[in-house]
Amino acid sequence: MARFRDEFEEFAGLSRRYPSEIMKQQGEGKKIVCYYGSRVPVEIIHASGALQYLLFDGGDTGPGEAALQYLLPFINAQALYQVGQHVAGLNLVTPIADRIIVDCKEADSVRVGDVFEFLQLPVWKLGVPQDWDREYAFKYYKQQLENLKDELGRLMGEEVTNDRLDESIKKYNRIRELLSLIGALRKQSPPVIGGEDFIRLNHFALRNDADASIIHLERIYEALQKEESEFQEGAPRILVSGRGFAFGDYTPLRIVEECGGVLVTELLDEGIVQPGKAKVGGDPIGNIAQLYYRDMVPSCFFTPSWGERWGKIESLIEEYKVSGMLYYMPSFDVIYDYEYPIFSKRADEKGIPFEMIESSYNFSREATETLRTRVESFIKICGR
């Protein structure tokens, strides 16, 4: 495992240094564009020449409290965290961002943007119609992406050309492809990579320079071909679904794998590089819109989406020989809170053990051990 772990740590280090690197480059005249939400295509930011920075931190309770002066306590814990992290001075990038692009497919993310606006940060809101099965909605989203391209062109003082968009599409297609290949290695039993490492790799790729990500993911994929699994033969194979794991929110993943399970596949909306491939050539904004709006698994917020999302889960269950399903969501995440009972019921009908973990990012010793007890029981049931 030495080579994979070395490559992994090197990539992790690069990702950890990414905020200071972009701040340094901003000092040299470059622009920083933060973005929040899975329907903001990073390709457009990249093609503009701006330095992209995804907002999706989490994993501890403190920052969320700082947001309560602006937001309801019943906003989801992830959205509260984004605001609180800035308010408490714990995010070094948001105060100096040249733009913050907010994906407006859900009320909570709009409110994150609203607080940033209130605090005089340079917010730009991306309209993302949720009725994704309508042609007019697709056209509107595409137009919104055109507007984003123009906005970033104005910010950078230079038009975002189709050639540059195509170049960015190629790079991010390659990142998506490499992560899909790495993720698919988990079809093996036992797999050479587990869910915690895989989610972390996604995070490293999301917070990194695209070229560096490609180089490191290629090396990691190659290294993994020669690795042996650290997991036990017959370890229960878990699928995880829900909103997603924030940067820094790894405790639940670690506990699952420490308890003898292995996370082999996922259907997560945020904090992950969504699989897929955008077409290159022709109308690049149209190609990006097609990928982000129609080809990716529909967001939980889209209507309707749960039938299609469950269909995807069923295929993952078959493909990855899943023996249990975990649903993970931030507390008070109201639409995911509707989805999980539906998935729980469907999982029951298929005879797949199901467990939901709701998190307010409280991983105190007491909370962690309570969680461990639940997860241990769940993994034991999955192993039967």
Added chain:
Amino acid sequence: MAKKDWHKEYLVKCAGFGDPPWDKELDDMLEKWRKVANKLKLTDEDLEYIVTDWVPSNFDIELEGTRKVIGVLTAEAVDLMMASERKARGEKLVYGVLPAHTPFYRALKFTDPKVNTYFVDANFISFVQPLFHKIGPFLDFAEEHGVRYGCRHCALNKTRYTLLRQGIVPLPDVSWIWGFICDQAPKSDEFIQEYWNKDYPVIHSRWSHHGAAHEKEYQNKDMVEYLGGVMRDGYERVCKLLGIEVDEGAIIRALEERRAYLAKYEKLSQFMAADPPPFSGEIPLILAHGLWAVFNTGYEYYSEALNAVLKDAERRVAKGEGIVPKGSPSGMMWFMPFCNPFIMRMFEENGVAIAFCEGLLPSKADLEPPKFEDPFEANAEAFLKEAMITNWGTKADLTVEKMGTYDVDFMTWGFEDFDRWLGSDQKLCLAYVEKKTGKPCFYVEGDIWEDRDYSQEAMRTRVETICEIVKARVKKGVS
């Protein structure tokens, strides 16, 4: 002594069916009402308590207007409870959710009188909670059937789910769900379908809130045209499912009907600005409810109730009578907890009036004719003017405008902590408005629809504190 018929007593003493011209309908209404009360398990004892204690304690039923306002809610609830019979007769049922722009639903009815339009949850909860204080069991049922208590879901969606699942109202022929405000309403129908495994046609019409702070979205051509297109698509699909033609003339007629009601309603707002306000703000709030929630009974009962309320208001203002003594502070609330009317009484007992429900109060822009000619775009334009849909900055600007128009002494937000759209920007609005107006602004954690989680005594302490601050800050000259 003959035993009192508390059902009749309710209709006559509380709900305006002893007053002309509704007294002519009393016998017919009583027959229907008994069936409804039976369906809702309202006993004689319940009715006795309601007639002798709850309603008189919370509503000024000495006034004909107030009785008729209660009558409007009662008549619609009775009509809603008859929906199964209508469906059995082959009539069509269309459901919607609050808040919607009502003309489309009215236009469906104009096009085919056999189409019945109901806002099941809003109209049921607005009847059963303020008048009977009995929504709790309906919410409990939803929480026992998949909608978790702990996540603080909206009471409206829970109510709709329970009413459908318990068969109190039948499944619709089409549910046209407006997700123009929140995410929860449209996803609730999808939840009901998926979790309960019930298949019924649902049309989703949605809006992604992406206006910049303080942007007047109704002036943004792209937004108006897009939203108009969404409305057109939804309307056409609903008509197709119902087998009726799209009649743009019916939409225009419905728009005019709404505008006429709005113009008359505006007179009431002027009376409410009197010192003292003639009555509590939840009376105008309920009268504005019909602008946002479709009533299958139409505007007929509404218009008669509004006329009666206007007469009461005129008389009281002329005499200098009102809900609090002259010279008392009078404020505005973004949305009053009208389903828990005892909270409003707490303010009044402490010498402070809440005269206006800001969220439903027409703004200057609302009273202007539309700039867009296409009926769908004109509706979209009207909808984008509303504080409920617009961005937080414009919402705050509207509050500043209305506080100035009606010269209120303070502003209170809150009672919508469950609402991830309508409630979630209120702390931002508060900070902005307080700075702009220099008037005291407050935020109260709570729920407009239900009161299971908030003790009356804890609420009383908060209300008393607000009232003391307001009275200390506001000293009006008493003539």
